[in-house]
Amino acid sequence: MSLKPAVIFDLDGTLADTSGDLIAAANHCLATRGFETRLDAKTDMFTAFAGGRAMLTLGYQRAGMSDGVEAALAEDYQRLLDFYGENIDKHTFLYPGVEAALDRLADAGYALGICTNKPEGLAETLMSRLKLRDRFGALIGADTLEHRKPHAMPLFETIDRVGGDPARSMLIGDTITDRKTGIAADIPCVLVTFGPTGRQVEEMKPDALLDHYDDLFDLAEKMLS
Numbered sequence: 001m002s003l004k005p006a007v008i009f010d011l012d013g014t015l016a017d018t019s020g021d022l023i024a025a026a027n028h029c030l031a032t033r034g035f036e037t038r039l040d041a042k043t044d045m046f047t048a049f050a051g052g053r054a055m056l057t058l059g060y061q062r063a064g065m066s067d068g069v070e071a072a073l074a075e076d077y078q079r080l081l082d083f084y085g086e087n088i089d090k091h092t093f094l095y096p097g098v099e100a101a102l103d104r105l106a107d108a109g110y111a112l113g114i115c116t117n118k119p120e121g122l123a124e125t126l127m128s129r130l131k132l133r134d135r136f137g138a139l140i141g142a143d144t145l146e147h148r149k150p151h152a153m154p155l156f157e158t159i160d161r162v163g164g165d166p167a168r169s170m171l172i173g174d175t176i177t178d179r180k181t182g183i184a185a186d187i188p189c190v191l192v193t194f195g196p197t198g199r200q201v202e203e204m205k206p207d208a209l210l211d212h213y214d215d216l217f218d219l220a221e222k223m224l225s
Contacts, residue, residue, distance in 0.1 A: 004111040005224040006164025007216075008155060009136075010173035011116035011123055012049050013195040015098055016130065019048040020091025025084035026055035029076040035063040041091070046196045049175065051117075052080045085122055089129040095194055097213030102135045104217045111162035113138040115154050117177065120144045137162035150180035155187060168224045172210065179204045188223055 012018045023041045026048075030037055039047070039059055047058050056076050060069055105112060113136050116123050120141025127133040138161035140154045147153040159169050170188045171178055174195030182189025190208045191201040202209060208219060 003165035003168075004109060004163055005168040005220070006111040006113065006159050006162055006170075007105055007220055007224075008113045008115050008158050008162075008164075008169060008171050010171070010175075010178050011114055011118055011126070013174040014095075014172055014178075014192055015114075015132075016092050016094050016126070017045075018092045018126070019045040019196065021084060021088055022048040022052075022055065024087060024091065025080045026052065026059055028083045029056060029080050030059045030063065032079065033063075033072070033076070035059065035065075037063040049196050052077055052084075056080065081119070081122070085125065088122065088126050092126065092130070094130060094132070095192075095213060097216075099132070099135075101213040101216045102132075105220060106135065108217070108221075110220065111159075111164040112136050113140070113158040113162040113164070115140045115149065115158040115171065115181075117142040117148050150177050150184055152181065152185035155181050155185045159187075170207075170220065170223055172216070174201065176204055179206055182207070190219065190223075 009015050020041045023039045023044060027038045037059055039055060047054050053073055056073055060072060102112060118141055120143055123139055123141045138158050140158045142148045145153055145157060155171060159166050170190060171182050172190050174192050179189050188207040190210050191204060191206040192210045193199045193201060210216060
């Protein structure tokens, strides 16, 4: 069986804006501690995509908490994950054009996969809730393998599981982690400009920028032909 060209996607900030539900989970933990401080889904979007511990730490700082931070993190992180898992798709939405772009790529014979630093179980749940899981041949999460992005292993494993050709593969992402992953694997990395950092991703010197999913097919054809 011949290997296919492959387009591999990050999830948070790339396929979907998950910041609203992530922030809600962090705010639940802050409220449980009795803090009046709350994070904002719009202004704190970048921190949301940096992970649960980053959100909690920011919340603690704004609440004036200085002692016992590490112990609080250890206690609240699981609480955050539990709340997020139960409310994972309340505010999350796909970026415009995602489904049409995936259909067009699949119809043209591209293999599609997800390589994310979201825990695998949560990523599987979210993609199923968004009714998008069956569009992808594989999903690799932060805890699927012994390494996570920016190590090259998760990207190579995703490509392998979808039957892709590493020499004709690309990674679509939104952060410096994705850029470093592409460099580690020597695979082209395209960064979206509609994610949490906007066009500032240009400073990361990706192999290309993606302004809208309507442009993805032509970009893939150009880069992987």
